[in-house]
Amino acid sequence: MADTGIGAPVRRKEDFRFLTGRGSYTDDINRHGQTYAYILRSPYAFAKIKKIDTSKAKRAPGVVIVLTGADYAADGKGGIPCGWQIHSKDGSPMIEPPHPPLVADMVRHVGDQVALVIAETKAQARDAAELIEVVYEEMKPIVDTASAAKPGAPQVWPQAKDNTCYDWHLGDKAATDAAFAKAAHVTKLDLVNQRLIANAMEPRAAIAEYDRATGNYTLFTTSQNPHVIRLLMGAFVLQIPESKLRVVAPDVGGGFGSKIFHYAEEAILTWAAGKVGRPIKWTADRSESFTSDAQGRDHVSHAELAMDKDGKFLGLRVSTVANMGAYLSTFAPCVPTYLYGTLLAGVYATPAIYVEVRAVFTNTVPVDAYRGAGRPEATYLLERLVEKAAREMKMDRAELRRKNFIPRDGFPYQTPVALQYDSGDYHSTLDIALKNSDWAGFEKRRAEAKGRGMLRGIGISTYLEACGIAPSAVVGSLGARAGLYETANVRVHPTGSVTVFTGTHSHGQGHETTFAQIVSSTLGITMENIEVVHGDTNKIPFGMGTYGSRSLAVGGSALVKALDKIVTKAKRIAAHLMEASVADIEFKDGVFKVAGTDKTLPFGQVALTAYVPHNYPITELEPGLEETSFYDPLNFTYPGGCHICEVEIDPETGVTKLINFTACDDVGRVINPMIVEGQVHGGLAQGIGQALFERAVYDNASGQLLSGSYMDYCMPRADDLCSFTVSTHNTMCTHNPLGSKGVGEVGAIGSPPAVINAVLDALLPLGVSDITMPASPHRVWQAIQAAKPAKAAE
Amino acid sequence: MPTVSMTVNGKAATGNVEGRTLLVQFLRDQLELTGTHIGCDTSQCGACVVHVDGKSVKSCTLLAVQANGAKVTTIEGLARNGDLHPMQAAFKEHHGLQCGYCTPGMVMSAVDLASRNSDPSEQDVREWLEGNICRCTGYHNIVKAVQAGARAMRR
Numbered sequence: 001m002a003d004t005g006i007g008a009p010v011r012r013k014e015d016f017r018f019l020t021g022r023g024s025y026t027d028d029i030n031r032h033g034q035t036y037a038y039i040l041r042s043p044y045a046f047a048k049i050k051k052i053d054t055s056k057a058k059r060a061p062g063v064v065i066v067l068t069g070a071d072y073a074a075d076g077k078g079g080i081p082c083g084w085q086i087h088s089k090d091g092s093p094m095i096e097p098p099h100p101p102l103v104a105d106m107v108r109h110v111g112d113q114v115a116l117v118i119a120e121t122k123a124q125a126r127d128a129a130e131l132i133e134v135v136y137e138e139m140k141p142i143v144d145t146a147s148a149a150k151p152g153a154p155q156v157w158p159q160a161k162d163n164t165c166y167d168w169h170l171g172d173k174a175a176t177d178a179a180f181a182k183a184a185h186v187t188k189l190d191l192v193n194q195r196l197i198a199n200a201m202e203p204r205a206a207i208a209e210y211d212r213a214t215g216n217y218t219l220f221t222t223s224q225n226p227h228v229i230r231l232l233m234g235a236f237v238l239q240i241p242e243s244k245l246r247v248v249a250p251d252v253g254g255g256f257g258s259k260i261f262h263y264a265e266e267a268i269l270t271w272a273a274g275k276v277g278r279p280i281k282w283t284a285d286r287s288e289s290f291t292s293d294a295q296g297r298d299h300v301s302h303a304e305l306a307m308d309k310d311g312k313f314l315g316l317r318v319s320t321v322a323n324m325g326a327y328l329s330t331f332a333p334c335v336p337t338y339l340y341g342t343l344l345a346g347v348y349a350t351p352a353i354y355v356e357v358r359a360v361f362t363n364t365v366p367v368d369a370y371r372g373a374g375r376p377e378a379t380y381l382l383e384r385l386v387e388k389a390a391r392e393m394k395m396d397r398a399e400l401r402r403k404n405f406i407p408r409d410g411f412p413y414q415t416p417v418a419l420q421y422d423s424g425d426y427h428s429t430l431d432i433a434l435k436n437s438d439w440a441g442f443e444k445r446r447a448e449a450k451g452r453g454m455l456r457g458i459g460i461s462t463y464l465e466a467c468g469i470a471p472s473a474v475v476g477s478l479g480a481r482a483g484l485y486e487t488a489n490v491r492v493h494p495t496g497s498v499t500v501f502t503g504t505h506s507h508g509q510g511h512e513t514t515f516a517q518i519v520s521s522t523l524g525i526t527m528e529n530i531e532v533v534h535g536d537t538n539k540i541p542f543g544m545g546t547y548g549s550r551s552l553a554v555g556g557s558a559l560v561k562a563l564d565k566i567v568t569k570a571k572r573i574a575a576h577l578m579e580a581s582v583a584d585i586e587f588k589d590g591v592f593k594v595a596g597t598d599k600t601l602p603f604g605q606v607a608l609t610a611y612v613p614h615n616y617p618i619t620e621l622e623p624g625l626e627e628t629s630f631y632d633p634l635n636f637t638y639p640g641g642c643h644i645c646e647v648e649i650d651p652e653t654g655v656t657k658l659i660n661f662t663a664c665d666d667v668g669r670v671i672n673p674m675i676v677e678g679q680v681h682g683g684l685a686q687g688i689g690q691a692l693f694e695r696a697v698y699d700n701a702s703g704q705l706l707s708g709s710y711m712d713y714c715m716p717r718a719d720d721l722c723s724f725t726v727s728t729h730n731t732m733c734t735h736n737p738l739g740s741k742g743v744g745e746v747g748a749i750g751s752p753p754a755v756i757n758a759v760l761d762a763l764l765p766l767g768v769s770d771i772t773m774p775a776s777p778h779r780v781w782q783a784i785q786a787a788k789p790a791k792a793a794e
Numbered sequence: 795m796p797t798v799s800m801t802v803n804g805k806a807a808t809g810n811v812e813g814r815t816l817l818v819q820f821l822r823d824q825l826e827l828t829g830t831h832i833g834c835d836t837s838q839c840g841a842c843v844v845h846v847d848g849k850s851v852k853s854c855t856l857l858a859v860q861a862n863g864a865k866v867t868t869i870e871g872l873a874r875n876g877d878l879h880p881m882q883a884a885f886k887e888h889h890g891l892q893c894g895y896c897t898p899g900m901v902m903s904a905v906d907l908a909s910r911n912s913d914p915s916e917q918d919v920r921e922w923l924e925g926n927i928c929r930c931t932g933y934h935n936i937v938k939a940v941q942a943g944a945r946a947m948r949r
Contacts, residue, residue: 011886018894019882019901021829021869028828123812201833201841201895201929253831253895254929286834508893508930678889678935685932710838710927718923718933723916747932 005521009674012513013527014506023251026205026220031279034207035064037269038125039282040115040132041291042107045141045363045703046154049105049114049134056131057117062124064276066132067116067268069104077101077271080262081236082328083228085479086166086337086359094166094359097157099327101237101264101271107136108156108326109363110705111291113264116272118280141363141703145323146300148360156326156361165324165359166333170341171417176354179315183306187389192772193377195298195323195696196689197713198370200507202253203289208269209279216244219270223249223535224259224505225545228482230537232262232330238271242537245270249535252507256686257369258293259507260547261330265292290708295696296370298323299336299377305385311393313404315352318344318381322359325366332368333359338418338478339374339466339548345415346382347426347464347640348404353416363703369547371686371748375465380773383461383753387760391769397757398434401462402427412734419466421638423731429664430462433642436725437662442646455649455765456659459757460642463750467742468553468637468733485632486550487542488558490519490566492625494611496604497529503543504555505534509679509744511551514671515559518738522563523603524590541628549742552671553637553733560737561629569625570606576617577601577609637733637741641665643684645754649762654781656692656759662725663750668733668741676743680726683747689716690748691755693774714774767791798862802827803871811858818842820858821868829869829898833927840926843899844868850906852925869898872905881905881943890939892930900926900936908944916941 004010017023054066080099087093102113115132119125142154148163156163180186207220217240223229226247233247234240252259269280284292299322306315322336341355390400405426406413413421434440442458449456469475472483489501498519504511516530533539546555567587574592575582584595590603609616610625646659663680670676693714697706707713732739752773759775760768767787771779795810802825809824821827821844830853833841842853845867872879878886881904891897900923907914907922914922919940920933928936 012889014894015886015891016878018891018897019869019878019885020873021827021898023829023894025828025831025895027832028822030826123814199929201839201893201927202831203833251894253833254893256929283832286836286839510892674889678892678931681932681934682892682930683932686929709836710834711836715838715927715929716932717927718937719917719920721920721933723937724932724934 037282047136060128062120171354184309198258200254208273294368329366329368343378457762461754464640467549469548504551558631565627654777669739687751818853880946884943888939
């Protein structure tokens with residue numbers, strides 16, 4: 001069994017269907033009598049709707065119904081709720097404006113939903129939408145993060161003065177001020193963490209239907225967490241009881257956070273399905289995704305690090321403005337607070353930290369979690385700052401980090417920003433990455449590149465993240481309006497095969513394989529006899545879904561707990577059959593054995609007995625073999641590690657070429673090393689994408705999204721990247737039964753500062769000391785040109 | 795509406811389409827071959843790559859009427875008798891896919907590369923796949939899979 005158990009690089013069970021075109025993504029599903037929806041969206045960033053005339057559209061060929069925000073409001077349906085409430089410094093709750101899924105009087109970003117057209121074909125719906133006449137009164141928008149709270153800025157919401165959603169802080173201000181007062185050196189840095197767009201390759205889609213005979217609604221949707229959608233949409237938006245609403249997230253083509261949230265389209269389609277009585281399908285065009293999928297990051301920060309004369313960190317002070325966009329998306333408020341401020345200790349034993357975050361509304365698409373969510377922003381800030389500090393202190397970059405690491409024997413470690421780390425070994429991950437990247441041989445490579453007229457640079461990032469989200473009581477005390485446990489149901493069938501129903505959702509992560517490996521390891525049955533089911537609220541007891549690298553640490557732990565219950569019950573059945581005491585029953589490799597004897601029973605026979613209980617302890621034990629567990633984690637998990645990037649820049653063109661990328665990550669217990677490596681690769685590509693290529697650009701004057709297609713938004717391509725050198729050095733999570741920490745986000749969290757530190761290392765000889773992401777050829781070239789006069793004057 | 799006829803995965807296929815109907819829409823909506831995906835609307839992502847007369851093309855960039863009379867192969871036509879094509883098998887072996895959405899286009903594109911270059915270097919593969927976007931894998935394992943698949947196709 002060792003070849004399919006925990007730790008084996010098992011090839012994925014799900015691959016056959018994906019490789020042969022037999023996957024079932026939402027847009028691949030067609031329902032009997034299906035109609036098609038097209039959503040008319042606002043072309044303006046900020047405008048009053050003076051008039052909507054849908055009469056021509058209603059008469060267009062094939063049109064079934066045309067609905068507007070006025071219709072939605074008239075039906076008394078609710079707005080999209082926000083799942084997290086942050087309180088400001090003064091104790092007041094955040095400003096939480098209404099979030100109507102179809103707007104009636106005002107549009108607040110390009111892409112806001114104005115009208116819904118349902119027709120017999122998609123083309124007819126689109127054609128009819130062109131006939132809707134909307135009279136807008138345009139207003140001056142605000143899109144820029146840094147200026148949103150400044151006097152005179154256009155006000156997105158009248159109730160949000162200075163466009164401020166909240167003004168939050170964390171940490172001990174007095175202790176931090178005191179640390180700065182005694183500092184020998186203070187390093188200061190201004191940073192932009194630019195807005196990104198998740199761009200899962202499958203555009204969002206949904207099919208809603210209503211069965212008049214039963215009163216049941218079904219929604220197929222591209223979601224990372226169907227139960228959360230059922231709860232939010234059913235209870236808060238449309239008032240449909242859970243028992244009457246089924247949400248299915250079938251095969252989903254990538255999420256990266258953008259498919260966590262409850263979106264307007266899900267609500268208006270389900271609402272309209274009740275009126276139309278026929279299934280309605282909507283599939284986003286990519287351009288539509290660009291203006292309607294929640295976007296990521298978008299911070300502007302100032303940071304200061306206080307050190308003693310030896311480079312020991314004394315205090316960290318951070319001030320950040322975070323852009324929320326026009327409305328509060330599901331988890332938006334927690335991203336720049338409890339997923340950001342709490343991470344500012346990083347891997348360092350900084351004794352005093354104080355962070356202030358002002359969240360602002362702007363006339364842009366809402367911002368929410370995108371792979372890493374808050375933690376990449378914290379890591380980028382910290383690792384840029386530490387690198388700059390090393391330069392200013394004229395200290396070795398690795399050595400300054402080592403000097404300030406939380407030591408190997410320092411765990412559990414209580415940070416000054418709320419988190420308590422359970423385990424880690426930052427010295428080892430740094431040492432391994434230095435060795436694997438041939439850090440020691442770098443200067444030789446730099447010299448060789450210089451001989452070719454090229455600028456070579458190398459950069460480090462030593463990072464930490466908090467994932468395995470999250471202990472319900474903790475997040476509840478911090479403003480979450482949900483619990484963040486996970487569920488697993490294990491159904492052993494009469495002949496000994498097993499179906500696992502998990503509340504997590506796989507949209508690329510390979511749970512159908514890794515979760516089956518856990519079952520295979522525990523019950524000693526083959527992978528072919530294990531099915532993992534996810535993504536259907538009618539099949540799975542409950543679930544909070546997949547995000548925050550939580551599936552294995554939380555969902556996998558629920559599975560372990562459910563399997564424990566299965567084994568416990570099965571042992572009692574085996575003891576009865578073998579006429580032995582339960583205490584004497586051993587279970588290994590799928591066989592029950594009476595200790596010290598040669599009496600054995602295979603797992604399958606015990607399973608059969610559970611369902612054919614002729615010889616069974618029926619007065620003490622129920623028949624059947626099926627167990628459910630709800631697992632609520634005791635703490636976050638804390639993956640960490642070291643990323644090292646090596647680049648070469650052509651000073652004539654500003655083009656940065658990625659030469660090598662080395663990662664050594666600590667992700668806790670690994671179930672499938674092949675999948676772990678794949679997750680790291682993908683995260684690195686997104687982090688490198690942020691550092692070198694990607695940026696959502698809004699025009700300040702008009703509020704138009706200028707980077708609204710793949711012609712304009714630079715997605716990393718195969719020829720932009722290099723092969724990666726990845727490894728793990730794992731310490732076990734101490735508080736969950738698997739010891740796993742999570743791996744989905746580490747690549748995206750650790751890598752951006754490694755890349756930028758490498759770019760700046762390359763540009764250092766030219767006198768360039770700062771650059772803003774993405775370090776595009778244009779920006780690098782400009783930085784080189786701008787530094788020329790100063791360099792010449794030296 | 796014009797009538798189009800073509801051979802798709804070895805079988806004759808006929809349908810009435812609007813002039814504006816794209817090949818990918820014809821394949822997905824009328825022939826129910828939903829393995830070919832749509833990931834963008836600007837011919838950038840390559841999720842819709844199929845073979846037309848043996849060459850890889852983006853089926854979102856061809857009108858259905860332009861493929862009239864052509865021989866079209868989609869991802870569904872690659873495996874034979876339930877056995878994966880060597881390129882499909884290489885993607886599985888080397889973990890060259892995660893969410894699976896870009897995968898059909900990647901595989902179809904890679905098969906065309908292998909038919910032109912039976913021993914592509916890493917750089918050859920990376921340059922060839924410039925028109926196929928994957929958001930999950932960072933391309934690392936796709937590159938390995940395509941090289942291995944190309945070698946396997948020689949045998």
